[in-house]
């Protein structure tokens with residue numbers, strides 16, 4: 611089983627010193643409890659990405675300490691002047707297998723972000739992005755659609771409230787965790803049908819809300835898109851509650867679908883045997 615979305619380090623800076631940073635060993639302890647073999651470490655390097663920073667170098671160091679248990683992604687704030695050079699270093703010298711968590715205050719198709727996607731395209735790397743309601747895109751996700759079209763070799767793995775609210779046809783990007791029944795005709799079904807390079811990151815409150823707010827709709831959605839679903843937690847704080855573990859245990863799907871969501875789809879993107 612693979613957790614496609616985790617973070618480490620001192621992300622809750624405002625809680626200092628009461629909230630201690632999450633360590634690799636604490637995450638490993640939880641992974642063992644959940645039955646997770648491998649976790650993707652996603653650095654966070656932008657002022658809009660969270661409360662603190664988790665540097666790519668730190669993700670690499672942890673992966674080097676526990677190469678059997680972690681995969682390292684890279685994260686670069688696209689406002690960083692020598693983005694291309696740093697990207698090459700992280701991929702060529704440190705075997706970073708993807709990009710994320712990509713989240714910043716720019717529009718999704720801002721020229722600076724396009725530079726980053728061009729590097730992902732060059733290496734064929736997946737990119738996990740967190741869409742916040744306040745930035746990145748508009749209702750219907752037209753900026754994401756433009757990038758799906760222009761960068762067909764980049765697997766865009768969607769995550770966050772602004773992404774998952776687009777599961778419903780009535781999404782106007784005003785509600786972080788909508789609880790109402792899902793209306794058919796949402797942007798996600800449309801984009802998943804049209805673009806093979808769009809994947810779904812099930813982690814965090816946003817992923818969990820999308821999968822539980824309307825069980826009837828979710829059942830059909832999972833049957834349509836299970837080949838592109840990535841199980842994950844977004845674990846980043848000690849004692850964090852993680853509903854995805856029980857959700858997966860209770861999921862009423864075939865063994866083939868369960869294996870794909872929990873492990874196989876991630877393995878393919880990460881180029882693991």
Ligand SMILES: [Zn+2]
Pocket residue numbers: 615617652711740844
């Ligand atoms: Zn995250």
